[in-house]
Amino acid sequence: MAAAAARRRRRVPYLLLLPGLIYLVIFYLVPLISLGRMALQSGNLQAGYELTWEWDNFLQVFTTYRPQLLRSLGYSVGATLITLALGYPLAYAIAFRGGRWKNLFLVLLLMPFLVPFLLRTLAWRIILADQGVVVETFKAIGILPDADGRLLATGWAVVAGLVYAFLPFMTLPIYVALEKIDRSLLEAAGDLYSKPSTAFIKVTWPLSLSGVISGTLLTAIPAAGDYINSQLLGSPAQTMMGNVVESKFLSIVDYPSAAAISITLMIAIVVAVVLYVRSVGTEELIA
Amino acid sequence: MATGSGTDKDGVPAVELEGLTKRFFEFIAVEDVNLTIDDGHFFALLGPSGCGKTTTLRMIGGFEEPTSGVIRLHGEDVTGFKPYQRPVNTVFQSYALFPHLTIFENIAFGLRRQGIDDAEVTKRVGAVLELVQLTGRDRQRPRQLSGGQQQRVAVARALVNHPRVLLLDEPLGALDLKLRKEMQIELKRIQQEVGITFIHVTHDQEEAMTMADTIAVMHGGRIERMGGATEIYEDPRTEFVAGFLGASNMMGGRLEGQRVTVVGGIVIHITAAAAANRSGAVHLGVRPEKIRLHAPNDESAAPNRLPGKVTDASFIGVSTHYLIENPDLGELAVVVQNLDDRRFALGEEVVAAWQPQHTFVVSR
Numbered sequence: 001m002a003a004a005a006a007r008r009r010r011r012v013p014y015l016l017l018l019p020g021l022i023y024l025v026i027f028y029l030v031p032l033i034s035l036g037r038m039a040l041q042s043g044n045l046q047a048g049y050e051l052t053w054e055w056d057n058f059l060q061v062f063t064t065y066r067p068q069l070l071r072s073l074g075y076s077v078g079a080t081l082i083t084l085a086l087g088y089p090l091a092y093a094i095a096f097r098g099g100r101w102k103n104l105f106l107v108l109l110l111m112p113f114l115v116p117f118l119l120r121t122l123a124w125r126i127i128l129a130d131q132g133v134v135v136e137t138f139k140a141i142g143i144l145p146d147a148d149g150r151l152l153a154t155g156w157a158v159v160a161g162l163v164y165a166f167l168p169f170m171t172l173p174i175y176v177a178l179e180k181i182d183r184s185l186l187e188a189a190g191d192l193y194s195k196p197s198t199a200f201i202k203v204t205w206p207l208s209l210s211g212v213i214s215g216t217l218l219t220a221i222p223a224a225g226d227y228i229n230s231q232l233l234g235s236p237a238q239t240m241m242g243n244v245v246e247s248k249f250l251s252i253v254d255y256p257s258a259a260a261i262s263i264t265l266m267i268a269i270v271v272a273v274v275l276y277v278r279s280v281g282t283e284e285l286i287a
Numbered sequence: 288m289a290t291g292s293g294t295d296k297d298g299v300p301a302v303e304l305e306g307l308t309k310r311f312f313e314f315i316a317v318e319d320v321n322l323t324i325d326d327g328h329f330f331a332l333l334g335p336s337g338c339g340k341t342t343t344l345r346m347i348g349g350f351e352e353p354t355s356g357v358i359r360l361h362g363e364d365v366t367g368f369k370p371y372q373r374p375v376n377t378v379f380q381s382y383a384l385f386p387h388l389t390i391f392e393n394i395a396f397g398l399r400r401q402g403i404d405d406a407e408v409t410k411r412v413g414a415v416l417e418l419v420q421l422t423g424r425d426r427q428r429p430r431q432l433s434g435g436q437q438q439r440v441a442v443a444r445a446l447v448n449h450p451r452v453l454l455l456d457e458p459l460g461a462l463d464l465k466l467r468k469e470m471q472i473e474l475k476r477i478q479q480e481v482g483i484t485f486i487h488v489t490h491d492q493e494e495a496m497t498m499a500d501t502i503a504v505m506h507g508g509r510i511e512r513m514g515g516a517t518e519i520y521e522d523p524r525t526e527f528v529a530g531f532l533g534a535s536n537m538m539g540g541r542l543e544g545q546r547v548t549v550v551g552g553i554v555i556h557i558t559a560a561a562a563a564n565r566s567g568a569v570h571l572g573v574r575p576e577k578i579r580l581h582a583p584n585d586e587s588a589a590p591n592r593l594p595g596k597v598t599d600a601s602f603i604g605v606s607t608h609y610l611i612e613n614p615d616l617g618e619l620a621v622v623v624q625n626l627d628d629r630r631f632a633l634g635e636e637v638v639a640a641w642q643p644q645h646t647f648v649v650s651r
Binding site for chain 1: 348349350369370371375376377379381383384385386387396397400401444445448
């Protein structure tokens with residue numbers, strides 16, 4: 001009797017996993033395989049698609065669309081670094097100096113999410129507009145040339161949009177990691193002859209690393225696949241892989257090509273993430 | 288200002304606190320604390336929660352800024368100094384071991400900040416690991432160690448820096464009874480071996496009496512009584528100390544000469560020393576273990592006698608705890624060591640008696 005009960009108990013975790021697994025298989029694995037198949041096909045919407053093992057689709061990604069590929073990765077890395085530079089001090093200030101207003105600050109940080117992403121990005125169109133305050137100020141200071149200086153339709157606008165969009169994704173994980181740090185550890189560091197800056201480098205930063213990794217992954221991965229910011233704030237000269245996929249898929253209706261680009265981008269991101277996580281050490285992820 | 292006895296290395300006291308006060312808005316946590324702690328001394332700050340002992344310790348360590356007063360370490364005024372500028376180290380209540388570092392690096396932390404070279408660091412860390420009996424665990428992480436072991440690492444991490452004063456903030460609180468008793472002896476041994484000044488904060492009076500050379504009992508932000516364990520136990524001088532350190536039976540009466548007449552007309556005798564400079568209304572106390580029980584009319588009983596009836600008798604093993612009800616004075620607690628077979632039964636009429644020198648006078 002006890003043996004049967006034990007067997008049933010062992011199965012329970014798997015049964016609990018089953019709904020989630022089924023969901024993942026249907027809505028993730030199957031589409032992924034389908035995408036893979038699609039990438040190796042050729043044809044068009046009228047004649048139909050045939051699995052012809054068209055590896056040329058992948059080759060195209062690295063030749064024709066190399067600028068977009070590099071730009072996607074480049075903008076993503078750039079936006080991630082800037083977001084980190086802004087998000088870490090923000091998280092630190094809220095965690096260590098927030099006091100009674102901690103929750104208020106967190107709410108302020110998250111409030112933009114009440115507004116749809118598209119509208120927020122459109123708002124940036126207005127902020128960075130050619131005769132707007134920002135551009136005029138930059139011209140006055142000398143950062144932009146007086147004659148034809150603009151921010152819209154430049155890479156800077158796209159990166160700025162990306163930074164703004166992903167700032168909460170970077171800040172919150174870092175805040176959580178910082179919040180978890182036992183304050184007596186910092187007192188101990190001071191007791192052991194560390195100036196505040198040393199205590200930060202030796203204690204706070206290493207213990208916040210798991211938050212930094214989460215934040216950077218949550219920013220870099222979606223940013224690499226983004227196309228809205230490029231579409232609304234950039235020009236055709238700033239197109240990213242996402243834009244190419246969008247046009248291939250929706251306008252030109254060249255599914256195999258779109259699929260090949262998507263898969264390439266996905267593999268590129270996975271490889272980058274694996275290298276990144278390994279170099280920092282997975283122990284930090286579960287710290 | 289009272290001093291503690293102990294060997295002076297160079298005549299300068301290890302710690303001097305003058306008029307130390309800490310106020311948090313309206314709440315006065317520490318009020319006008321004055322004390323001198325000699326070098327190489329084991330000093331305890333004892334008191335209930337909220338008495339200000341931890342705040343005082345934190346001010347010595349530099350983690351709290353005093354509202355007023357002076358803190359001197361070996362003659363140097365360190366009142367404005369940050370913790371990393373003071374030659375003291377702290378063992379925190381929660382140990383505060385760095386979870387992301389190995390035991391070795393935890394202990395070496397302070398040494399590295401002082402720029403000590405690798406060879407010397409290795410040597411010193413090895414020595415202190417041996418002192419706390421944790422050799423071989425240097426590559427492990429804090430989470431792999433038990434509570435008692437973590438506590439010893441915390442002590443090692445502080446001691447390795449050779450501080451002139453070691454501050455301990457209720458370091459044994461999280462340990463179980465047996466381990467706590469072991470660590471009390473361990474810490475005392477370490478202190479005597481290393482010879483530096485220990486300032487130990489605790490709410491456990493037994494712990495303080497076991498380990499410390501001098502105890503300062505704090506109450507409501509002030510030091511109420513300071514001295515060696517025996518001295519403050521037998522002569523508590525205030526009702527609070529009498530009740531906090533062990534138990535006492537308290538009674539009020541009128542003093543004339545060396546005789547105190549208490550409620551009910553009974554006369555309690557006190558020593559000349561206790562009666563000195565006192566007259567009129569006084570409050571007396573006597574410890575339960577100083578009282579012996581006799582059958583009524585037993586002439587061998589000590590001079591201070593209170594008749595009563597046994598209302599409770601609990602056999603504890605080492606001793607029997609009695610409650611004796613006296614019609615005028617109420618309940619008396621009596622602790623009798625189980626030496627002879629004479630046990631007193633519930634309801635029995637007895638006489639509780641004690642010697643005059645065991646009566647202490649307190650000021651309210």
